[in-house]
Amino acid sequence: MERKPTATLLLSCQDRKGLVAGVSDFLFRHNANIIHADQHTDQEEGIFLQRVEFELGGMDLDPEQIGPTFTPLAAEFGMQWQLRFSSERCRAAILVSREPHCLIDLLARWTMGELHMDVASVISNHPDHADMARHFGVDYHHLPVSAETKPDQEMQLLDLLDDRKTDLVILARYMQVLTEQVVNRFPNKIINIHHSFLPAFAGARPYHQAHERGVKVIGATAHYVSIDLDAGPIIDQDVVRVSHRDTVTDLAQKGRDLEKIVLARAIRLHLDHRILVYRNKTVVFD
Amino acid sequence: MERKPTATLLLSCQDRKGLVAGVSDFLFRHNANIIHADQHTDQEEGIFLQRVEFELGGMDLDPEQIGPTFTPLAAEFGMQWQLRFSSERCRAAILVSREPHCLIDLLARWTMGELHMDVASVISNHPDHADMARHFGVDYHHLPVSAETKPDQEMQLLDLLDDRKTDLVILARYMQVLTEQVVNRFPNKIINIHHSFLPAFAGARPYHQAHERGVKVIGATAHYVSIDLDAGPIIDQDVVRVSHRDTVTDLAQKGRDLEKIVLARAIRLHLDHRILVYRNKTVVFD
Amino acid sequence: MERKPTATLLLSCQDRKGLVAGVSDFLFRHNANIIHADQHTDQEEGIFLQRVEFELGGMDLDPEQIGPTFTPLAAEFGMQWQLRFSSERCRAAILVSREPHCLIDLLARWTMGELHMDVASVISNHPDHADMARHFGVDYHHLPVSAETKPDQEMQLLDLLDDRKTDLVILARYMQVLTEQVVNRFPNKIINIHHSFLPAFAGARPYHQAHERGVKVIGATAHYVSIDLDAGPIIDQDVVRVSHRDTVTDLAQKGRDLEKIVLARAIRLHLDHRILVYRNKTVVFD
């Protein structure tokens, strides 16, 4: 079934009466058909957050007029807001190190039409996956990195991301820590998959840590990358049972299935503009 | 934290533009603060369903005026609708046969304040749980049943439910099939817990059926009771892994944990007016 | 860590005293180091089933002598038994129709070393995945099928499986029903992934059936193929939560993640000789 063109409005502001009525009345007056509306009020903080998706067909405004026409209302309520169109496709860079399972999984989903984005580039500090990328018809960039070349490599990385007009960076088991410079260029636009149930086992070798501690469940966490390592806003998490019979290798194998699924879910939520970030947490309108 | 008095509007109608705006504008004009709004459009069927919860404090209408004032708008859109107030407490009857795990679990949750209802009666075809009911301070009614006395027992049951002004009937492992007469008196107001993942293993002895088939996962299903046995609208389901090591007795024991949780979740959703039924399916606004 | 060469003994017989002692004594006398031993007694049926994995290094028997030397003991207890060596690699055929997600997932796992088998062939009734197979370095055979050509196509299929010395047939979303002739040639050697939580929604279009019934959880089932459609011994199952918001397309997308994982787990259990079948059920020593 072909999806009709839609726009999605994501907004947040101080909670007050008339917000829902104001937004829905605006859309109704311009003859928009709302197909999804979801909202959340953080009672403690007094913050209102909303996602509204509506069809463009039949509206008395052209898509480029919607934003400017909405601005006065937004100003009245002091809203932070974004407007996204289903016709825009996110341009994603996939960064990967040696382990290819997340990369292959994402490319396969993308080929099958699960991810509404363009894969602008695949970038790796290893040459291993060039053939794979080529098979799926995407560009592969090998940017090797060592302690000495790290600043230089990051510069190349930034240039490449810019050059490809990247607006989403996916760390698909990319084992390098990004510096502040890169992180700040893409606020809430870098999605990482960490192979533990954060905040447990942050940092290096989480499966080794989990094995050492003897946990009975392991997890994976997709989160936006912030300056603090493994401490950014969590988008999604999932877990799987393990036992004393599982070696570190077994944990890594079971964990890979989690990593693939949790990362893909987080990307899909991002692409559908279902995530709002505030106070280092996410509101996920699913 | 004390919850402020609210009202909840549940409505469904043919989908068309202006529905969301119409309802939110109505509430805004009467100075209501919307604290939750959720909606669903069944695109295939063209049906719109909505739940709106709003605070009563500050409104320019008394609670009893809200319904009549809303009626013209509802008529205009051809809505089916219900209006519920958080100050009303559902009056529940809990029906149980021999196995008490769901009964005890519900009474414990109720005592701890998890279930916002009055337990109007506990009714059983066995005398076993009278002390338990008494301990929790609720009335216990023993209505024995046999093939010959069944019609008579159902009459007593109906009288008792009426007498106690019952508006929710909970079948907490009640092993008697209710007749059409009782079912029709409480449309979408009888919640049953079936000890399988429906539609698999409907009917009698589901754990025996599951063991015989050699499944690796068992489930439990909470559903509204309709005339067709185990075929009413599903409210919630959950599952747990099992293995060849599990005997039928083990399945029953693992299953009991599911039954308790799934039944309690379904009741809570019902009490919070989060469930809309259409075409033998539920929309659950959670 | 390189795994040392091992052998695995799978056996079943009428339960009686001395079985465990008999087998472990046999292995001890021949200086084998047992690294895993698991057993199960079906008390109702009086059947004993065992899996023992032991290192070949240090034994006073050559691998090819173990079977003949064990035969008298097996005869004494009336055992059905198989002996497998970790050095043997299963030769698998992967059959697939249009949807490639399971195929790609299996090939990716195989490339990463998760599946200890040779992919002897990829066979499809469609030409679509030839490039994919080639990319992973495996042969692709297009065997188109229509109502008239079905008997002929099955003959070609059997020839191809024979020619490639196939000993495991994986139905990775292969949408054709295999005839008795093929099924009987590979008893407990054909693994299918069915996209529902069997026995619910057997047959065609399970996601449509699930949507129609309004279930809150969907599943996937990996099973050995028997003559009765979707009724063979279940190897593994898993589920994921869904809601009224999920269309049939959403169910199919969520379900694909289950299908990939459950199929891969079942194959791994089969390759590690962890599955024993009796009375149309499996004992899985995991």
Add this chain to the structure above:
Amino acid sequence: MERKPTATLLLSCQDRKGLVAGVSDFLFRHNANIIHADQHTDQEEGIFLQRVEFELGGMDLDPEQIGPTFTPLAAEFGMQWQLRFSSERCRAAILVSREPHCLIDLLARWTMGELHMDVASVISNHPDHADMARHFGVDYHHLPVSAETKPDQEMQLLDLLDDRKTDLVILARYMQVLTEQVVNRFPNKIINIHHSFLPAFAGARPYHQAHERGVKVIGATAHYVSIDLDAGPIIDQDVVRVSHRDTVTDLAQKGRDLEKIVLARAIRLHLDHRILVYRNKTVVFD
């Protein structure tokens, strides 16, 4: 179905050839019927651990002779071992503070025959649950505690546990930290339920911590109590999904269902002698 009297042997030692054969041969020579045997070898540490359950009926040894007769074999292999009989019933003390959900759940399970133990006492620093205990027919002891009375209260606690011949202490949401003196008296015999997915959110107010961090999954952990707070060997864990809609109160409510189930599972594993502890981890033969 009445269970026949059995004994369970739990042992661990340095791994070497002949262990399995030695034990099974011993049992066979004394005419025991093994009904479950499970083992685990920690390859990295070179440690062998085994659980064997066997029927006493038909053996040529009286129960009290089995241990002494086994001693020479155990000495030969340098085993640490325990021998338990199904006829012995563990004498448990349940300690609880204000929240009664775990207490009620355990008493209900115990009444239904799920837990093969005697409830020797219910002990609380609050008077609240005396009636509940009485209803289920068990003794209730109110031992109030404050900063000043803590040493004295612990002394009373120890006396009470001794007096009741307690051999299992269950912390069913007991919010006092036990001192070294108590912990050392019951090594691997105190089971605590912690309301988080350890090692995440150890210490106080884990649901508040989880809410603050914005996790998408919360958990519960049953573990043996050691001197280091919340750092003892983990017996079982489980999790449930949460979202931005869940307040701290909602997390606590969802978490209670986990706590009840995970604690009950851990106790059952302990009572069935299925747990071996080594290097601050558990091997759970389930």
